Amino acid sequence: MNKPLVEVQDLAKTFEVSAPWLNRVVEGKPRQFVHAVDGVSFDIGRGRTLALVGESGCGKSTVARLLVGLYAPTRGTIRFDGQDTRAVFASAGGQALHRRMQMIFQDPFASLNPRWKVLDIVAEPLREHGLVQGKAAVQDRVGELLKSVGLAAADAAKFPHQFSGGQRQRISIARALATQPEFLVCDEPTSALDVSVQAQVLNIMKDLQQRQGLTYLFISHNLAVVRHVADDVGVMYLGRLVEVAPKAELFARPRHPYTRMLLDAIPDIGMSGRARTPVQGEVPNPLEPPSGCSFHPRCPHANERCRSERPLQQMLGGIRIACHAVEEGRI
Amino acid sequence: MSAPLLEVRHLSVDFPTRRGTLLAIDDVSFDIAPGEVLGVVGESGAGKSLTGAAIIGLLEPPGRIAGGEILLEGRRIDKLPHEDMRKLRGRHIGAIFQDPLTSLNPLYTVGRQLVETIRTHLPLSEKQARERAIALLADTGIPAPEARFDQYPHQFSGGMRQRVVIALALAAEPKLIVADEPTTALDVSIQAQIIALLKKVCREHGAAVMLVTHDMGVIAETCDRVAVMYAGRIVEIGPVADVIHRPAHPYTVGLMGSIPAMDEDRERLLQIDGAMPRLNAIPAGCAFNPRCPKVFDRCRVERPDLAQAGATRAACWLLASHGAAS
């Protein structure tokens, strides 16, 4: 039971974004690559929630898709319950693995097929894996699933456009739970929802986790939401994990300069009037990442070593951190 | 107290469709004082963006102003002909929209767009306008403004583009700026920069701001007063600190409770069951009554007006100033 459910080791994914072949030949352009995920390592314990936060272009959505097998990793390993997922997905056992992990997406309008009835949408995993036989049984099971997310069984006969954003997200959750998975990857599930609707969906997700012992990977850019749902938090910047720590620790004592900057930047509804360090610069172009530590152009503590050498992830009393300044004890 | 800069009185906006007329904004009234920052907050469908659009005069047909008045410095602007409204926009009212990518013309340099806006509204020569434009770019924190003057929008990053949009909005020294979700499309760290910038330049240029957003945190950081909208109506309005920490209207209470806060741990977020009503199904009486935990009979029948509730004003029959049943 102590072994983590998900173990990720040096995961990387590179996309080629070169100009078309003809342009390259005629204009002499070089091939271009984006290192969307550049050597990321973390674990997720059973029944726990790991949140990955970061700004646009940090690679968190790519990590989510790598874990469920939508992309194949360029480098590194992902182990689910001890098995290498890449090997399993490529083999006949892939279907069984799909049953055990599912995904919820950000856009409630695009994640449900507009031409399908809700019944078919939620029943698709059941039918695909042959889990339930017979029309009546399928209908019953779909009804159960809809009720478990706070909708009515009669909603199965309707179409997605008849529901609001929050309700559609619940339908997505119901679909994801159809195969009784152990692991749920949630890619910004509430970012497109209003605040009050978000509260409903987050409460449901918490309830389900407690009832069914689910493990979550929760992707978000909203630190306040993350603080509410996560057990552990990982902060990503330009494809790299800069800090991973238990929630309380990260929010109380952020170590990495980027984490500190992020926490400082959040608009403060409590209006505690705290002093803020001014935030500098913007996320650099992922096609031309800075050398060494990719955060150094914006970091108030950068030195020569930061500009030339990429910091490696180290364990520091239960916290993973990749920062020279922290390692050297400068901050 | 000086005369208000903007007065909105009993504004109503509706959309005639073949299935009937949908009332999107229903009898909304508020003022903005010179130099003040008023936040308009609400969830999707509440009508906050429409209110901004009605004030700027950019309502998309078939939407139209169905009633009420909008007065800028005492002059009515809601019934102005197109040409006059066009002159008003830019010179007296500036606008900042959500997506900086579509707010700027990709075919012209940033400098050209700035100079054109300035010269349209102010009697300046080309050289003077250029100097003013560069000063504006510097004001909005764009490094090396002389060089950036001749660059195209696609050569700027998202945050930089939004700074240019702010500069454009301020170009003709308007007294009022209507900003519709100016930071929603930006990253968190850039958001903080833009919010600080907006506050600073508006204060320096003496412009009042109407900030429309769904993000309560942004409101808390920037605004002096805030109006909370629900189903096309204002349900509460008052100083920011009071609305956030001592809300009077049950919807505002629910809204504040459902926002995960950075400074406390809660097992469950407060949730308001149900959803905002669709425009063709707005309940009689108080629009919030089907979802209100404190509803009673009068709420289902009569629509409450705004009444004093401590430091804020709220539209709720529960308030003592309405003489409601305790």
Place this chain on the structure above:
Amino acid sequence: MPSALQRFFDGDVWHSFRTSPVAMAAAAVALLCIFCAVFAHWVAPHNPFDLASLELGDARLPPAWEDEGKPKYLLGTDDQGRDVLSALMYGARISLLVGLASVAVSVVVGVGLGLLSGFVGGRVDALIMRICDVMLSFPSILIALLIDGVGRALFPNAHDTLAFAVLILAIALPGWVPYARTVRGSTMVERNKEYVQAARVIGVSSGRIMLRHVLPNVMGPVLVLSTIQVASAILIEATLSFLGVGVPPTQPSLGTLIRVGNDFLFSGEWWITIFPGLVLVMISLSINLLGDWLRDAMNPRLR
């Protein structure tokens, strides 16, 4: 009323139809022509192909309202005593049949290739698109003539049915390209949507995703295109038949009738060629107008 039908009549498309006089008029005309064509056997006053019923003495009679016309033959007769009106109905039937069949083939081939191209991408996509480009550089008539010619050379004593099949193929072959391109574009948009990714995460195979998820969502523009293509196919068939390389002469279509009548035009017997021509124009015009209306009605931005 079944719920799908109910939804249709409640919807914007039907409302747009009811408020557009052009659409309603075009639909009425088209429906009338189609009705007469389909039920020609019962509606036509005579059977022009029943050789026994023809009376040579009644040949070359002008339309009934002229001096020498007989009311029995409303629109006159041709040189063999065949009633022009009846010949029109039977001819329209052939024209419509060929038009619809060739469009059906085009749709199946075009949508299939478009789906494949858009979904799989890469080299397959490049190959299919290059084939499209090549096909578009030839006028469809030429391709149709080519196929028809090859068909006749291969099967010189062909049955009527085979001749029809070759003709339908000849018209369908240049016709699949617009479908492929449209569907490819829509497929590429849908492919990136999250419901497709969700299906992949569930473990559904690519083929099933293409057919069950993407296909229903890309069919909208296909409907509009088909309507316009039917008119175009009918005209191509008419042209081919006019040139003598279309339908076999035993089953004359409107094009054949126009050709036959053309020979008599300058001797003053105008009705033999003009009426088929008018009907041809009416059918293609009404279908085109319907197609135009449908395209605007289904465009969400114009609603």
